[in-house]
Amino acid sequence: MCRFTQLVAEVLAGQRNPAQMKALLSRRAYTLLVRRSGVYACARSPRVRRTYLHTEDPEVTEVNAVVDCDSRYRALALRVAFARDTWVCTHLETDVGRG
Structure with missing residues (x-):
């Protein structure tokens, strides 16, 4: 889960497609x-x-992460569910929105 969270952070930083x-x-x-x-x-x-994992249901996990972006720390939250025989991220939230 840590690697997946890292990849999402790289997209949020504009460094991954x-x-x-x-x-x-x-x-x-x-x-x-x-x-x-x-x-x-x-x-x-x-x-x-x-990275913090919280599981209330065996098929759903919530991931909270602290991301170091130069001189700022950012918050990232993901909801991951078991679907289609694999784990899929179904929702994400950041401390910054696109306005």
């Missing part, structure tokens, strides 16, 4: 990721510093 993540996200989550691509803009690659 969101299309590379399409198979791992629901349609809604992919749309959110594309819309927010680049909001974590930083000079170097972002680093996921901490």
Whole structure:
């Protein structure tokens, strides 16, 4: 889960193409990721510093992460569900929106 969160953070930083993540996200989550691509803009690659997993249901996990983006720390939340015989991100939230 940490590697997946790192890849999402790289898209949010504008350093990875969101299309590379399409198979791992629901349609809604992919749309959110594309819309927010680049909001974590930083000079170097972002680093996921901490990841917290919370599971209430064996088929759904919520991931909260702290992402280091140069001189700022950012918050990232993901909801991951078991669907189509694999884990798929169904929702994501950031501390920054595209306005």
